[in-house]
Amino acid sequence: MAVIEVTNLHKRYGETVAVDDVSFAVEEGEIFGILGPNGAGKTTTVECVAGLRAPDRGTVTVLGRDPQRDAAELRQRVGVQLQESRLPDKLKVAEAMDLYSSFYRRPADWNTLLESLGVADKRGTQFRKLSGGQKQRLSIALALVGSPAVAVLDELTTGLDPQARRDTWDLIEQVRDSGITIVLVTHFMDEAERLCDRIALVDSGRVAALDTPAGLVARAAEEQRVRFRPSVSLDDGLLADLPEVTRVERAGRQVVVTGTGNLLHAITSVLARNHIIAEELRVEQTSLDDAFVALTGRRFDDEEGK
Amino acid sequence: MSTLVKLTAVEGRLFLREPMAVIFGVVFPTILLLGMGAIPVLREPSPDFGGARFVEFWAPSALVLGLGILGVQHIPATIATYRENGILRRMSTTPVHPGKVLAAQLIVALAAAAAAAGLLVVAAWLVLDVPLPEHPWWFTLAFVVGYGALLAIGILIAAVTPNVRTANGFAMLAYMAFMFLGGVFLPRFTLPDVVVRIGDYTPPGVQALLDAWFGDTGAATAVGVETAGPPQLAQLAIMALIAVAAGAVAAKLFRWE
Structure with missing residues (x-):
């Protein structure tokens, strides 16, 4: 009831x-x-x-x-x-x-x-x-x-x-x-x-x-997130153009790439072709935070000005 | 009805836990008057007061001081705080309307003022030989009407101000004005005649209290030309009007959160 x-x-x-x-x-x-x-x-x-x-x-x-x-x-x-x-x-x-x-x-x-x-x-x-x-x-x-x-x-x-x-x-x-x-x-x-x-x-x-x-x-689980620090400066467009990638963001010196499918492989291939080494490479699991991003298309804490 | 009784008991206890309100609102007028009475010349009859004594002439002004603290300082500050801290908002989620808290506040403020007046009248009588009010019923009426108008203005201040800071600012302004017109800062016989006449009609109505207290003796007629006997109805009527008008506007404009 x-x-x-x-x-x-x-x-x-x-x-x-x-x-x-x-x-x-x-x-x-x-x-x-x-x-x-x-x-x-x-x-x-x-x-x-x-x-x-x-x-x-x-x-x-x-x-x-x-x-x-x-x-x-x-x-x-x-x-x-x-x-x-x-x-x-x-x-x-x-x-x-x-x-x-x-x-x-x-x-x-x-x-x-x-x-x-x-x-x-x-x-x-x-x-x-x-x-x-x-x-x-x-x-x-x-x-x-x-x-x-x-x-x-x-x-x-x-x-x-x-x-x-x-x-x-x-x-x-x-x-x-x-x-x-x-x-x-x-x-x-x-x-x-x-x-x-x-x-x-x-x-x-x-x-x-x-x-x-x-x-x-x-619902958001098909989204994954890969985080790394490029050895040399990197043009975000290289990654953003990939079909697997939905979003590229910067967190300090780190690049955070969100996407679907075989995301990790797609990223490392592009980096290898450009002779860039991905340091501190991590693949992150989905949390409710990610679910929010996936379901609303924006970061949870946007409105708090963080 | 029983919730109002309970709320009043709780608000009364909270009032007694506010030393500033209790000391300055209830006790201080009496202390001040007795202090004045300790100065011999102020106990002597003087032609300035129509042959009466300063302590008699000034006694209602001492009461005005306490009523001002309670009516236009304590009440607006408390109500604005209750609103700002969400106390009224919390209550509006319960079966009891937050208006009952305000009613309880007013009952407590009335009781505190009655205590202040009783203490002052009795202490002045016992210690300074100031006679008890000549017209006790008129005195009570003048007190209720004048203080009612003061409370209504206090609530109006709480109603129209957005937060506690602004409420306190307005409350201080109003307080200063009422104290000045009520002859607290400067005895009224030193004030210009026009200011004295305005003061006659300004809450809480010091001249009406004076008239009811001393009848047609010198204290009451010192600054009034022809007053004698009970207070002039016009003064009480105008203060009653102020009370109703301020109360109505406050009720109209009051925001619960």
């Missing part, structure tokens, strides 16, 4: 199109990832799902209801953790949990919740004194305190150190195992690859691909 159905969602702010045309369905009990670079329209999409924004076109259904018309009912049953949502600096953890649990018809036992999230010993601590990881755990706890059927978690691990990120991932899996359907918004490939049952790859307001992490990688 689809818990969330988004069909041809379109949302613009003035002249800026935030979401062009997005459709997907989230099944009960899965971790559904919405993955894409910054500015791809991920947050706007989940804000429409959470009922915070009205779509300009298209339909959104959550638990069989319209987030705009049945906002009151859905706010009881959908837990949301939005990015950059803090709490008052001097509010204590227990006070926050007690307050937010009073908002719901059937609140979870928040003491148990804090224990399972590993922040039970912080009950008397003010929000400003919590570490980044503890703040995120509290945020998750607040999203879950109403015993929701669906939890929407936006950019959960941004700004966390690697250990805290891994701990948070374990938590999300625990939450899913307790029967809550999770929509996870992220711009981290490794996070999506590790956690999600299925991923919608969003780029420029559209779904570029929707599959399991393995499925997405497999």
Whole structure:
């Protein structure tokens, strides 16, 4: 049964199109990832799902209801953790949990919740004194305190150190195992690859691909990448003209060639004919990063200006 | 309703954890007035105040100081911070509308101001022998209307400013203006007559408080030509109008994120 159905969602702010045309369905009990670079329209999409924004076109259904018309009912049953949502600096953890649990018809036992999230010993601590990881755990706890059927978690691990990120991932899996359907918004490939049952790859307001992490990688698998440092300067055109090659890029003094078929052989033949030696030659395996490039035709981190 | 009670209790606790707001908003007016009263000449009746004493004439201005801190400093800063930090946004994903947090804020600010006024009136009475308000109901009304207008302006500042920095800037400007017109910086008898008359109608309405506090004794009439007895309704009406207008514009323009 689809818990969330988004069909041809379109949302613009003035002249800026935030979401062009997005459709997907989230099944009960899965971790559904919405993955894409910054500015791809991920947050706007989940804000429409959470009922915070009205779509300009298209339909959104959550638990069989319209987030705009049945906002009151859905706010009881959908837990949301939005990015950059803090709490008052001097509010204590227990006070926050007690307050937010009073908002719901059937609140979870928040003491148990804090224990399972590993922040039970912080009950008397003010929000400003919590570490980044503890703040995120509290945020998750607040999203879950109403015993929701669906939890929407936006950019959960941004700004966390690697250990805290891994701990948070374990938590999300625990939450899913307790029967809550999770929509996870992220711009981290490794996070999506590790956690999600299925991923919608969003780029420029559209779904570029929707599959399991393995499925997405497999789609891009016919693409390979060869990386080397030429012994003398090399004209990119020599390689770009090859039928096997789809793209030639430079990474410092290294040349990175992406392509299909017998790519390695094609490259080494051309180099040999031109008496160029390929030093530090490596053939790279496909990752979700490559899948993104293959499926959208551009680098994942383009929009972050890297 | 019970969520509002709970939110108010939480916001009240948070207010008490802000030493600046508590000290300057609630306690400081009383300390300042008592400090003035420690200077003998300011305790003596003077013809400048129609035979009343400076501590009486200036007592409502001390209260204006605290009300200004609470109404146009603490409130806009807190609301702008709540918006900027996504606290209102987080709440809008729950079954409770974030407007309830703002309501709780206003209740707490009203309670804090009432505490400031009560403390000031009682301390002035016990220590400086300043009489209790002559017209307690008028005093309460003038306080509620004047402070209500101040709060509405505070919320308006939070509504029209894009971030905490700008909100604090506007709040400081408004605060300075209200303090000047309320006779906090310079006693009002030293101000030009036109400034005094403007001050009569400017929240939180120092002349209305003075009238209600001292009736037709010298303190109240020192800078008013013909005032006597309860505060002039025109002053209260204009401040009520300011409260409603500022509140309505704020409600119209307020952004939750």
